[in-house]
Amino acid sequence: MPPVSSRLSPAMQVVTSAVRKAGRRLLRDFGEVEQLQVSVKGPSDFVSSADLRAEQTLKEELSRARPNFAFLMEESGESGNADWEWRWVVDPLDGTTNFLHGIPHWAISVGIEKRIDADRTEIMAGVIYNPASDELFWAEKGVGAFLNDRRLRVSGRREMRDAVFATGIPFASVPRKAEFSSILHRVMPHVAGVRRFGAAALDLAWVAAGRYEGFWELGLKKWDIAAGLVMVKEAGGFSTDPEGGDPYATGNVVAGNQFLQPKLRDVVAEGIAAVKAHQAG
Structure with missing residues (x-):
């Protein structure tokens, strides 16, 4: 041990x-x-x-x-x-x-x-x-x-092209599937890679450990993220929802280091907005 x-x-x-x-x-x-x-x-x-x-x-x-x-x-x-x-x-x-x-x-x-x-x-x-x-x-x-x-300290990488991000793939909500596809379409051309390992708590822990530059997922529960959010913060990172609000309240999380979290948040917000605009139109 x-x-x-x-x-x-x-x-x-x-x-x-x-x-x-x-x-x-x-x-x-x-x-x-x-x-x-x-x-x-x-x-x-x-x-x-x-x-x-x-x-x-x-x-x-x-x-x-x-x-x-x-x-x-x-x-x-x-x-x-x-x-x-x-x-x-x-x-x-x-x-x-x-x-x-x-x-x-x-x-x-x-x-x-x-x-x-x-x-x-x-x-x-x-x-x-x-x-x-x-x-x-x-x-x-x-x-x-x-x-x-x-x-632990979050990663020091500053460029999207050098970043590996983690995410979760939705399985239940059709609208959320559309949002995921829209976000992924915008993220993939600009980064070194995207990983989906299937455990949000560990994704956040790995952001804190610098293994990922960031993580995003929508529709999480409090028990999925409670420990991980404080871990990212104490490792020098940041976590918000796509609108810049409290992810613990909304269950929508964008986490990362000080350089890339704002960029990832903007891309996630753009992906969500595109789906809403398409549905409204």
């Missing part, structure tokens, strides 16, 4: 312990992926018995350590005090389709959200853990972003 920094706060020590425990269970199931009980939630969106067991493990471990924290979890939704001050935002298995096909690119994502006032919250910390590679990405406000014990 790679070392984890002594900079970890008590709350983050709780999270890293919980995700490693859930990760061990997921790895056992990953080794027997063909025998999993699988039910269909929707097109290309599966939930497995492994997913549910991981969520239960995380809820038990986190509740034991912080009984006053509320939860927002992918499978079981919201629970705990409705007037929460602190909340765990949990995706127990991001990249479920990869997991079920034996592709070792999936992760556990846990964000720590604080209520600032009646209308505002802030993600204060996050952990994204890929048990298959034993890479534990973590970040905490004011402390920085790390991979195990190594400090």
Whole structure:
């Protein structure tokens, strides 16, 4: 097990312990992926018995350590005090389709959200853990972003032609498919490459690590992005929605370094606008 920094706060020590425990269970199931009980939630969106067991493990471990924290979890939704001050935002298995096909690119994502006032919250910390590679990405406000014990910084590349971007391909919404095609058509001629690996949490972690210059995807859920957004920020990057607003509120994310995030955001916004204009006309 790679070392984890002594900079970890008590709350983050709780999270890293919980995700490693859930990760061990997921790895056992990953080794027997063909025998999993699988039910269909929707097109290309599966939930497995492994997913549910991981969520239960995380809820038990986190509740034991912080009984006053509320939860927002992918499978079981919201629970705990409705007037929460602190909340765990949990995706127990991001990249479920990869997991079920034996592709070792999936992760556990846990964000720590604080209520600032009646209308505002802030993600204060996050952990994204890929048990298959034993890479534990973590970040905490004011402390920085790390991979195990190594400090992370976003890529320093400045030119679109040198950039590799990540994205997610939509599967359910026809309008969103049109938007994706429109955006991709505008991005591809100007960049070194576009990657789609199927786990938004890891995409954001990899932006923080400088492996990608940026990432965009529309229609994400809070548990997909909570940990990743604080990770990108603490690694020196930026995340907005295509209009420059809060991606945590809208679920539409454009993330990247200081040089390329504004350029990518403009291209994404142009692609969306073109589809809306076509539909209106």
